[in-house]
Amino acid sequence: MDSKTVEALVSVGDRYVGRAPAFVADRPWWSEIEATTAYLDRLLGVPTVVLRLVHADEAERGHGGRVVYHVQAAADPRPGVLDPTPLPEWPDIVTPHPLRATWAEVDGPHRLATWAQSIIGPAEPTQVKTWNLSCLLRFSTPDGGAWAKATSRFLGVDADVIQHVHQYDATLAPGVLGVDLANRWSLLQHAPGIDCWEPDPETLRDVVSRWVAVQASLAADADQLGTPRLLPQDVAGEITAVLDGDVRRQLPAADLDRARRLVDALPGLLAALEAAGLPITLVHGDFHPGNWRSDGTTRRIVDWADSYLGHPATDVDRLCNYLPETKQELARATWTAAWKQHLPGSSPERALPPIAVLTHLLGAITYQRFLDNVEPDERIYHEHDPATEIRAATGAAARLGLLDPAR
Template sequence: MRRIRALVTVGGEFVGAAPDFDVESFWLNATEDVVAHLEAVLGVPVSVLRLERTTEARRSGDLVVYQVEAEAMPRVPLDRSVDHDFPDHPLRVPWARPGGPRSLVEWADRHVTRTGPAVQVKTWHLSCVYRLPTDRGPVWAKAFPGFVADEAAVIALVREVDPTLVPEVIASEPGRVLLADVPGEDCWNPTPEVIADVVPRLVAVQHALAGPARSRVRGIDVPDFGLPDTLLHGDFHPGNWRSSGVVLDWADAHWGNPALDVGRLLGFVDPASHPLIERTWADAWLAHRPDSDPHQAIRHGRHASHLLGALVYQDFLDHIEPSERVYHEGDPAAERAKAQASLP
């Protein structure tokens, strides 16, 4: 449960605060329920621009304050007892500025025929995501910052090997991608069947895309144990899997040792699943590289994935404006502690 305060702007000018309200979602970047409530109360279309402040990122019941953009003056009086301004910040992402979300939807509309209102599902420093109903079913418009990978380009590489492992790209341009819907559910607790499906298919793609060694990402080195440098997903936790076998969110993709991906996965799942994941991943690599030692690679990959996580989270903190740091404050230190605890 979160307590929400919306500071409403029209054309970048503050017009008042809406009455506080509660939403069930715990995630600070989840906006669908926030937008639905405000549109019902204010009587005009709105979008969440950015997180203005919050008292605590991970405690239920704390006050969360958003800057919210209304497309027209609200049809109800708002609280103007306290004035607010919203100075720009050099690290602010384009979709957190006035007109940013609308620009993303207008771009998507040039590529699909929409049959209903676009729904803002998420916004934060890493992405702004809309679900659009269209004559071809739901599609997903996503904006992303320049310090992450070009998802469309990465998906195109994977599709050359296994088009069923990634979503269909309908359109893309720098900083934006429009994706077809993917059936199924997110797999935060993947079944053995899903593990047995997704893990070997990623390995097959990585084996096919392997090439000459390149510079290690962010200085993280893993002994190769006979495994190649290849394309990594970068955030291969099961929340980025769909039960239909498609892997989403390739924004953290990079080049390196594939043990980093399985290490990331093991850090997210129930320890009871670890033996199955390790066996499935190792058997898949042995089928492609019989002279490799994937079991030893796993031992190092679990440790190195936390070192990489610390650097990635610090990279986020270095690239985001102060009000958004609450999402990742403390994460680099937490990952370093996990790395220390997982020394091979």
């Protein structure tokens, strides 16, 4: 599915002015809205921003199908392009919700743009992405461009995390132009080049080894990081709480039983992980090659909002899930050698089998945190993710012989 059908409920401020005719946007992901606002700007004759998702038909989770957005126009649109029929549910749509993201509020993206412009000057913003985790604006500037990003209260702040990374590798992440911790806003320099979805061996070796060097250096001061915690010793308690929640109604009884038996097996898994001798440190959290940028000379890691304090093996496990088998071994070998270089006496390879299970349990916990902290209309992005991750965890555990696959 390579498109989505968009319906826009348009307001000026919080005053409803009408519904735009449905149209097809060529970017299927619900969170990617650059094509949507570009179309609406032309149609309405005024600048627009998408505030939030009001409804989505779950044709495929996260993309495609019919989506309904609340769109804010900068001024009254040209006459005759909107259906002004009153919308009975409009008061419910604009009524504040305690879990609403700040950028999903009326004038939210404008506040982010105004802050960024106070730093870089009067560059025009283009809204690229908005959903329950972040809002992303792009600015064209004479020196290569900039990105303003707002993140949710339960995520990290990109610029804050990057400033810690820069202490040990000044070019491993984009430059920081500004940060507002209270509002969770970041302003970053554009990272030139292309996304490294198909990294060559040199890129793999370079990014993985440099990232391990930073993680090893940061470990001593990890407690100073203002990022969420996903610590191995907390997994049993947190995953038990997940299993006692909505997941209990989503998983068949057999799957739920396997998951609870996996919780019973966690002490052994954690002991195996501990035997690797690796420290708790900063974890990127979404360490796949699509979040690497290369201009042929410098390679940078982007999108740091999912960072957390945890076990570093989760990053290499995440990476290998995005690589063809022919490159997975190179990634693991590079990662293992780098940790042995920076932490002589460690046995990083011993972390790889248990982390293949624990990464999925950490994923279930993370997605449940998302669901617990976003407003009801936007739960659809992640509604079934905890259950999916728990099934993946029990599957990985069965492959390691920790669970009887027949039960």
